Amino acid sequence: MIDNAARGLRHIDWRLFVPKLVTTLREGYDLTAFRHDAIAGLTVAIVALPLAMALAIASGASPAQGLITAVVAGFLISALGGSRFQIGGPTGAFVVVVYGVIDQYGYDGLLLATLMAGVMLIVAGLARFGTWIKYIPDAVVTGFTSGIAVIIFSSQIKDIFGLQMADVPAEFVDKWHAMWVARDTVDPATVAIAAGALALILALRRYAPKAPGFLIAVVLASLVVALAGLPVDTIGSRFGGIPSEIPMPRMPEIGLARMAELLPSAFTIAFLAGVESLLSAMVADGMTGRRHRSNCELVAQGVANTASALFGGLPATGAIARTATNIRAGARSPISGMLHAAFLLLFMLVAAPLAAFIPLASLAAVLVIVAWNMSEVERFRQLMSAPLGDRLVLLVTFGLTVLVDLTVAIEVGVVFAAVLFMHRMSEVVAIGRPGTAIIERDEDDETVHAHRRGLIDLDTLPPEIQVLQMRGPLFFGVANRLADVVDRIGTPPRVYIMRMREVPIIDSSGASRLREFLNRARRHHATVILSGLQREPKRTLIAMRILHPGDGVRLAPDFAAAIDLADRLIADQPTTDRTPAAE
Incomplete structure (x- = not known):
């Protein structure tokens, strides 16, 4: 403990604590x-x-x-x-x-x-x-x-x-x-x-x-x-x-x-x-x-x-x-x-x-x-x-x-x-199923197909794919909305695409609700693709052991790549029994 405290003191930038009197005298008085x-x-x-x-x-x-x-x-x-x-x-x-x-x-x-x-x-x-x-x-x-x-x-x-x-x-x-x-x-x-x-x-x-x-x-x-x-x-x-x-x-x-x-x-x-x-x-x-x-x-x-x-x-x-x-x-x-x-x-x-x-x-x-x-x-x-x-x-x-x-x-x-403040933040956070989605991609992403540039009509996607859009911080004030949105979907799809590029942070409550969603998808043999996951939310999910290999979660850099990945998953995997495991 003493060693940790000593290391913490060594990492303090002591220049932040130099009195202005010292600074003034150094400048000339x-x-x-x-x-x-x-x-x-x-x-x-x-x-x-x-x-x-x-x-x-x-x-x-x-x-x-x-x-x-x-x-x-x-x-x-x-x-x-x-x-x-x-x-x-x-x-x-x-x-x-x-x-x-x-x-x-x-x-x-x-x-x-x-x-x-x-x-x-x-x-x-x-x-x-x-x-x-x-x-x-x-x-x-x-x-x-x-x-x-x-x-x-x-x-x-x-x-x-x-x-x-x-x-x-x-x-x-x-x-x-x-x-x-x-x-x-x-x-x-x-x-x-x-x-x-x-x-x-x-x-x-x-x-x-x-x-x-x-x-x-x-x-x-x-x-x-x-x-x-x-x-x-x-x-x-x-x-x-x-x-x-x-x-x-x-x-x-x-x-x-x-x-x-x-x-x-x-x-x-x-x-x-x-x-x-x-x-x-x-x-x-x-x-x-x-x-x-x-x-x-x-x-x-x-x-x-x-x-x-x-x-x-x-x-x-x-x-x-x-x-x-x-x-x-x-x-x-x-x-x-x-x-x-x-x-x-x-x-x-x-x-x-x-x-x-x-x-x-x-x-x-x-x-x-x-x-x-x-x-x-x-x-x-x-x-x-x-x-x-x-x-x-x-x-x-x-x-x-x-x-x-x-x-x-x-x-x-x-x-x-x-x-x-939290109430006001919850009012501006959006979790739902969008009608029309704008492609999210890097300008130099060569994997994006030409026919997917611009706007995509989500109604043309197969029923095996469901898209969820999230905007704003996923914190405890809005975390329960995720379960409400999933409940309204009805029959679970084979692939969930969760668009998260506009989610800057995730707190522990938001991460826990996301874990529950992933467990629910796993019970229904559904794959979840997280699209555009930012660095800070990704770090939180890894630290809380929500993202790890073999858990049915995939990452895609953007929405176009997520759709490509969903298409391949559906094509490569045979239709399985959609009956969920025992709750």
Whole structure:
């Protein structure tokens, strides 16, 4: 087993896992590029600073843990990743999952789940699962992203209105019911700070889009609260401020039972980190014309999440909005993302005491904008004009995300979409008896007789020959149709010609149904000729021991050759008893 693993490692193309940082430095890196990266890194850090704290608070953690994640994971994602411009850190997609894990298993449980997710991502990258991102339907991604946006918005109502609540339920319906019960505790000062911050962010986005709206709104809100002495919740009053240093790494408590109960949460974290990071890298590719290394990116995400867990941080992934900001700010290489983490660390070391004055209402206003951006309202509206099946996938995923659980939503959404795809594929697969057949032959096939070129009227074939036409993949969704078609033939012929040139693949179920058909033909002393069998289906049939000498199966390169072979078989073999063997 060890030898097999070693041989597998030797066959890995390690060039797929070379970080883009190495590629950039090999191409040449000068002072001009560094200046552009430094400006971009500072710009992104200004955007990430309030976001990291706000997302951590919304996740049920402390603002310091959000900053630690942005520093540790953000640095490693840029340094080791497969994208030149990726900016990593905590994102809105994790809010629901992290809040649920902390609520159910405590913060230590989150650290272990994040550590497990990091290992999963490393394995997924080494197994080259990075290219599988294209198999996740848009309806599923948009459904759970929009659902997360609704949940994030709901989680901020308490801080926006200053509601006095001892405990906020995690479930969506119970949360809104509890907030409605506490509606008489609305604090006007808190509402004014939240509304002012929200209005300022929107105004800056409209009239000064290049200004760091989040940071300006948070700073001004902090000044107003401090100077006016408003009695509103701040980071200092609720969390006691943030530390001015990065803690030493430590390993969370590990046990088999603990790992087993955290496995679903770890899988969800790994799935979200992988999907969002690769989506972010694809967005960056579209903006720059570059190409990312998806499997290298997954490995970097795994290393970053593992390190974040060891330093007491949160799950991290590529952040689409911050990555886009990095590109627009003129980034040239992954060094901009590394510098963004360095600038955030500098803030923790120098200006950590100032964070205590930040009102939570202003961070809630920041997250309202984040939720709106995540909601993808226009994309949701477009998908509601799609075919009925896609609309159902979208609505089911969205509804389960909001009302039940994100893990369940993803699982059901992907399975629903897969079943829908298989149904659609089965509708386009054809298995039947054609009326008129087009000759299939190679241009240089000298065995094709002139009178068989062009079209053949199958009604002129002798009754001893029956032709079956198959188009599309022979997979489990359509495999049973083969038996139905054969049943309609009636008296078995002496030769079946099965035209399979348009069958690109055969799965195990399709191969099993074909085996049953061959056994049935053998019992009726009929020969089966497979015409135009492609390489992949042939390989499957040989591997499953369906094609082997002496089993009554013949192969023909094309339909014309199959007819010639059928004619010879009928001429060479005397008419035999057509009574089938005992079933």
